[in-house]
Amino acid sequence: MKWRSLLFVPADSERKFARAETCGADALVLDLEDSVASGRKAVARDAVKSLLGAAARDWTFLVRINSLGTGLTLADLAAVVRPGLDGILIPKVNGIQDVERISHYVDVLEVAAGIPAGHVKLLTIVTETPAAMLGFARYAAPVPRPDSRLVAMTWGAEDLSVALGALANKEPNGDWTFPYRLARAQCLFAAGAAGVLALDTLYGDYKDQAGLAESCRVARRDGFVGRLAIHPDQVATINACFTPSDADLAHARRVVAAFASQPDVGTVGIDGKMYDVPHLIAAKRTLASAGESADHPGVKTRNPI
Known part of the structure; x- marks a missing residue:
């Protein structure tokens, strides 16, 4: 489980997946959420099922499901929890209670699919709702359990910005404004308290390699061990930055x-x-x-x- 780079790929795009699987990312995140239109969710689930049955690979296979508030979560999990899946990325969690709920669903689905108990890991985006920002202490104790599936946390600013009604989340120079610097720091603290990996959020300008490299340098300095990516061209820079010299x-x-x-x-x-x-x-x-x-x-x- 070496997660320097986790590349998002729309689950319903065979073309984008074909490029993504050869770019060197440590993990591919097949996305069932934001990058898939509501009318194509079923198509995307079927695509993931087909890809999970493909030949051996040298990257980790993750799926971002739709959040609990959408009513789509169980259908997503039922479709993708099968041999070949390594982990689930859970968006818009309101706290550890959402993680535990998903974990219980996966417990049952692993048995049904004949997967060894605990194989499917969980990653969470822990800063996408205002409620999530108030519950970080619960990641430390008494949960997650010693056998918890939770292995990594990351953070995001866009959905939180919308929920707060913010006009912007960055300063004119590109730095995060205070609420989102706080969210970033809280992700680091929560991951440290839970004993899991901390992964930095997306860097939006995929053509700005110099800016990406500097952002990765700062992230690694602060304690992040990898980050999310939105384009294959970002992967080499991310991998280089998070690889020790x-x-x-x-x-x-x-x-x-x-x-x-x-x-x-x-x-x-x-x-x-x-x-x-x-x-x-x-x-x-x-x-x-x-x-x-x-x-x-x-x-x-x-x-x-």
């Missing part, structure tokens, strides 16, 4: 090795600088993001996060 990996290996050689100490010195347990955790996270075992630096794992 050789220098980053070399340093992380040194930190891990230093602590491993002195298991009874809480701090170690490297090149005249002191490192403590938070640095060790960060180093292990860096190695994991590149697919290396934190216990055996330099050795690739099967499912890096």
